[in-house]
Amino acid sequence: MTTLSTRGLTRSFGGVVAVSDVSVAFLDGKVNGLIGPNGSGKTTFFNLVTGMIRPDSGRVLIDSTDVTRWSPHRIAHAGLGRTFQLCRVFPRMSVLENMLVAVRRTRLRELLGGVAGRADVLRAREWLARVGLDHLERAEARDLSFGQQKLLELAAALMAEPALVLLDEPAGGVNPALTERIADLVRELNVREGRTFLVVEHNMELVMSLCDHIVVFDRGSPIAAGTPSEVRSDQRVLEAYLGV
Ligand code: ADP
Numbered sequence: 001m002t003t004l005s006t007r008g009l010t011r012s013f014g015g016v017v018a019v020s021d022v023s024v025a026f027l028d029g030k031v032n033g034l035i036g037p038n039g040s041g042k043t044t045f046f047n048l049v050t051g052m053i054r055p056d057s058g059r060v061l062i063d064s065t066d067v068t069r070w071s072p073h074r075i076a077h078a079g080l081g082r083t084f085q086l087c088r089v090f091p092r093m094s095v096l097e098n099m100l101v102a103v104r105r106t107r108l109r110e111l112l113g114g115v116a117g118r119a120d121v122l123r124a125r126e127w128l129a130r131v132g133l134d135h136l137e138r139a140e141a142r143d144l145s146f147g148q149q150k151l152l153e154l155a156a157a158l159m160a161e162p163a164l165v166l167l168d169e170p171a172g173g174v175n176p177a178l179t180e181r182i183a184d185l186v187r188e189l190n191v192r193e194g195r196t197f198l199v200v201e202h203n204m205e206l207v208m209s210l211c212d213h214i215v216v217f218d219r220g221s222p223i224a225a226g227t228p229s230e231v232r233s234d235q236r237v238l239e240a241y242l243g244v
Pocket of ligand 1: 013018037
């Protein structure tokens with residue numbers, strides 16, 4: 001079980017309070033969505049819970065462990081994987097090398113001077129097959145389409161076997177066919193393997209079809225939470241999005 005929650009999480013940039021006194025809990029074993037208008041604090045929240053930036057106040061908890069001041073690396077070790085909005089792969093490395101670097105990073109093999117073992121290569125190939133990139137293992141990452149690079153980034157994050165995966169705009173800039181493949185993979189990893197997801201996504205159709213539970217941010221704080229149909233009909237959500 002890996003339950004992510006926050007207590008009074010707050011972070012400002014200059015005079016702008018990007019995330020304001022946020023206390024939320026995401027549902028373990030479910031696909032959670034985080035939505036909200038532009039500038040509502042979603043990215044800042046993601047960066048806070050993954051240890052990329054520090055809060056001014058408040059706490060981040062994984063289960064009951066306070067991980068607020070932990071490094072991104074240590075948080076990843078605790079079972080929390082993530083992908084980035086603008087996709088972070090090593091462009092000049094092959095697809096397979098990108099997968100193996102992910103293992104070395106998480107296991108500190110670099111420090112020990114080791115190389116990826118045969119078992120890691122097999123596991124990398126299994127993940128690549130699951131995301132449909134196995135035929136491209138020798139290609140340089142930069143030669144993949146943006147959507148394929150996002151799949152590679154997700155596959156590399158999965159090499160660490162995270163119990164909870166944060167996806168930052170998985171469908172952003174991705175064509176509909178690959179978006180559907182990413183959605184299918186998330187469903188499969190959730191249903192079959194019980195992995196928990198937290199997804200920030202602008203594609204409402206995808207969010208509504210993929211997520212079990214959605215938290216809606218506006219101006220740095222949650223204004224609603226519930227099932228897709230609950231948040232869709234919530235007056236505060238309509239006001240935040242449409243200004244009605
Ligand atoms: P979202 O991801 O929902 O679009 P963000 O978390 O990116 O929202 O931004 C929330 C607010 O914080 C915005 O007003 C944004 O301009 C501000 N902000 C975010 N990051 C920074 C930063 N590094 N420096 C200054 N302001 C920032």
